[in-house]
Amino acid sequence: MNPTKAPLTGREITFGEDEIIVSKTDLRGVITYANDVFERVSGYAESELIGKPHNLIRHPEMPACVFRLLWDTLKQEKEIFAYVLNRARNGDEYWVFAHVTPSFDLDGNVVGYHSNRRVPYPDALAKVKTLYVQLLGIERRERDRAAGIAACMAHLQTQLTAAGMDYSEFVFSLSEHTSLGAVA
Amino acid sequence: MNSTSSNSTLDRDAVAQALSVIVDTCERASQGDLEARVVGLPDHPELVRLGHAINHLLDVSDAYVRESAAAMAECAQGRFHRPILLRGLPGSYRDAALTINQAALRMKEDTERIRKFEIERAQVADRVQNTTQSVSTSAQTLDQTALQILGNAEQTKTLSDTVAASATATASNVSAVAAACEELTASTSEISRQTTQSADLTAAAVKQSHEAADSVRALGQAARKIETVVGLIHKIAGQTKLLALNATLEAARAGDAGRGFAVVANEVKVLSQETAAATDSISDQVNSMRQATSSVASAIDGVSAAIGKINDNAGIISASLEEQVVATTEIAKRVSEASATASQISETIVTVAQAASGTEAASIQLKQASAALFEQAGLLSQEVEHLNTSRN
Ligand SMILES: Cc1cc2nc3c(=O)[nH]c(=O)nc-3n(C[C@H](O)[C@H](O)[C@H](O)COP(=O)(O)O)c2cc1C
Numbered sequence: 001m002n003p004t005k006a007p008l009t010g011r012e013i014t015f016g017e018d019e020i021i022v023s024k025t026d027l028r029g030v031i032t033y034a035n036d037v038f039e040r041v042s043g044y045a046e047s048e049l050i051g052k053p054h055n056l057i058r059h060p061e062m063p064a065c066v067f068r069l070l071w072d073t074l075k076q077e078k079e080i081f082a083y084v085l086n087r088a089r090n091g092d093e094y095w096v097f098a099h100v101t102p103s104f105d106l107d108g109n110v111v112g113y114h115s116n117r118r119v120p121y122p123d124a125l126a127k128v129k130t131l132y133v134q135l136l137g138i139e140r141r142e143r144d145r146a147a148g149i150a151a152c153m154a155h156l157q158t159q160l161t162a163a164g165m166d167y168s169e170f171v172f173s174l175s176e177h178t179s180l181g182a183v184a
Numbered sequence: 185m186n187s188t189s190s191n192s193t194l195d196r197d198a199v200a201q202a203l204s205v206i207v208d209t210c211e212r213a214s215q216g217d218l219e220a221r222v223v224g225l226p227d228h229p230e231l232v233r234l235g236h237a238i239n240h241l242l243d244v245s246d247a248y249v250r251e252s253a254a255a256m257a258e259c260a261q262g263r264f265h266r267p268i269l270l271r272g273l274p275g276s277y278r279d280a281a282l283t284i285n286q287a288a289l290r291m292k293e294d295t296e297r298i299r300k301f302e303i304e305r306a307q308v309a310d311r312v313q314n315t316t317q318s319v320s321t322s323a324q325t326l327d328q329t330a331l332q333i334l335g336n337a338e339q340t341k342t343l344s345d346t347v348a349a350s351a352t353a354t355a356s357n358v359s360a361v362a363a364a365c366e367e368l369t370a371s372t373s374e375i376s377r378q379t380t381q382s383a384d385l386t387a388a389a390v391k392q393s394h395e396a397a398d399s400v401r402a403l404g405q406a407a408r409k410i411e412t413v414v415g416l417i418h419k420i421a422g423q424t425k426l427l428a429l430n431a432t433l434e435a436a437r438a439g440d441a442g443r444g445f446a447v448v449a450n451e452v453k454v455l456s457q458e459t460a461a462a463t464d465s466i467s468d469q470v471n472s473m474r475q476a477t478s479s480v481a482s483a484i485d486g487v488s489a490a491i492g493k494i495n496d497n498a499g500i501i502s503a504s505l506e507e508q509v510v511a512t513t514e515i516a517k518r519v520s521e522a523s524a525t526a527s528q529i530s531e532t533i534v535t536v537a538q539a540a541s542g543t544e545a546a547s548i549q550l551k552q553a554s555a556a557l558f559e560q561a562g563l564l565s566q567e568v569e570h571l572n573t574s575r576n
């Protein structure tokens with residue numbers, strides 16, 4: 001996508017717990033808005049973000065099936081939460097707890113998508129990292145992208161079935177801070 | 185923002201345009217369109233700050249609205265895993281989010297309680313349903329049984345009516361027989377009495393005929409005595425005749441002196457002749473009397489024998505009548521026993537008929553009760569079903 005992308009540094013950056021990284025896209029995932037926190041953390045200026053596909057900040061260590069799940073869910077006009085590792089302009093990386101939702105116009109039509117990202121909860125992140133390593137392993141074992149995604153989705157579904165949860169319940173179960181009784 | 189121009193002084197048009205963008209955004213947002221953002225402002229520090237400030241306000245409001253709406257949407261689905269995320273929501277937004285989360289938590293607890301209760305209720309409903317089913321089955325069985333009892337009672341009633349009728353008939357038959365028996369006994373007794381009387385009469389006749397025979401025999405003996413006397417007289421008359429003849433001869437020889445004597449002698453001769461004739465006639469009469477006596481005697485014997493035979497027969501008749509009386513009495517006794525039994529049966533069968541009527545009434549009630557029970561069970565079942573379906 002961007003031939004001038006800086007190589008990965010392996011350096012992890014973060015942002016304030018009271019902050020949210022916000023972006024909006026059109027129906028294809030092209031960025032239409034990014035807030036100042038997004039600009040600051042990603043290192044991109046507004047003009048560099050608007051009109052660009054959102055995979056601009058995709059990190060290669062993110063399992064593809066997570067985005068497949070994201071888009072499948074959005075197409076059903078539902079919200080989705082996901083722990084996502086992003087890549088900053090300078091090659092640094094930052095974890096977010098992303099909430100992605102369809103945006104509706106006043107007539108109830110989906111006009112685009114919206115994402116709020118928060119600093120992830122450490123107790124959840126540890127589990128997520130383990131899972132993503134597993135998923136990447138499965139994905140890379142397969143002969144192509146489609147097969148990799150299918151295998152990961154199957155794996156994820158098996159895990160969920162075993163736990164007796166759907167994906168949404170699973171994501172919220174990962175941290176004690178994402179329960180109804182949490183105060184922080 | 186626009187990185188190409190970084191001059192801090194802007195011309196009025198650029199400022200007016202930027203303000204117009206900001207105003208449009210604010211107006212859209214105030215109409216409830218939280219998609220609105222200030223994008224593409226010129227790179228002027230104050231304007232950029234203003235844009236960021238407005239966007240931040242909108243981001244926070246947008247986040248709060250999305251979060252609370254989504255969290256409540258899940259709650260509305262009865263799912264309580266999704267709180268409003270507090271991170272990034274400052275001040276009043278956060279307080280409101282906390283309140284909503286607490287309310288959701290309360291909803292979750294209530295819902296769990298309700299679900300538990302629902303499960304218990306479903307179990308109770310299942311048990312009630314099962315019980316209702318078996319009650320319903322029992323009611324059906326009961327209904328059939330009642331129907332059977334009703335049939336039996338009706339049959340019993342019909343049978344007891346028949347039995348009562350035949351018992352009554354039997355009783356009246358028996359009464360008739362008893363009456364006949366009594367009459368028979370009475371007439372047998374009368375016959376017996378008469379037979380006894382005739383036997384007495386016969387005996388008297390026999391006695392009398394014996395007496396008659398005795399008298400006849402005595403008469404025979406008297407006749408023989410008369411014959412002897414008559415023979416003697418006849419002999420005397422013959423001798424007297426001879427004497428009279430001699431006297432006559434003597435008188436004749438005596439001439440006149442003897443004439444009177446001759447007359448007397450003649451008269452004596454006549455007398456003796458008459459006597460002889462009279463004795464002959466007596467003898468004849470005695471003879472014929474003897475003959476008559478002996479035929480009377482034999483006739484009396486015959487009569488006596490006949491009476492004896494009659495007497496014998498009368499004895500036999502009397503004996504057999506006696507037996508008949510005994511037999512009839514026995515029959516009468518039996519018949520009256522039968523009569524008593526028949527009337528007992530009659531009474532009993534009335535009780536049976538009453539009992540059957542009672543059973544019939546009871547079984548009709550039972551049938552109605554079981555039908556009602558069945559209906560109630562059906563209603564109950566519907567209620568429970570209704571309860572089960574309304575739960576979901
Ligand atoms: C509103 C919205 C926000 C998104 N945010 C991110 C993000 O922060 N990081 C990311 O890698 N992809 C994000 N995506 C998903 C991208 O569109 C894309 O699917 C993903 O980066 C995978 O790219 P690929 O399919 O080219 O591999 C977002 C999509 C939408 C609609």
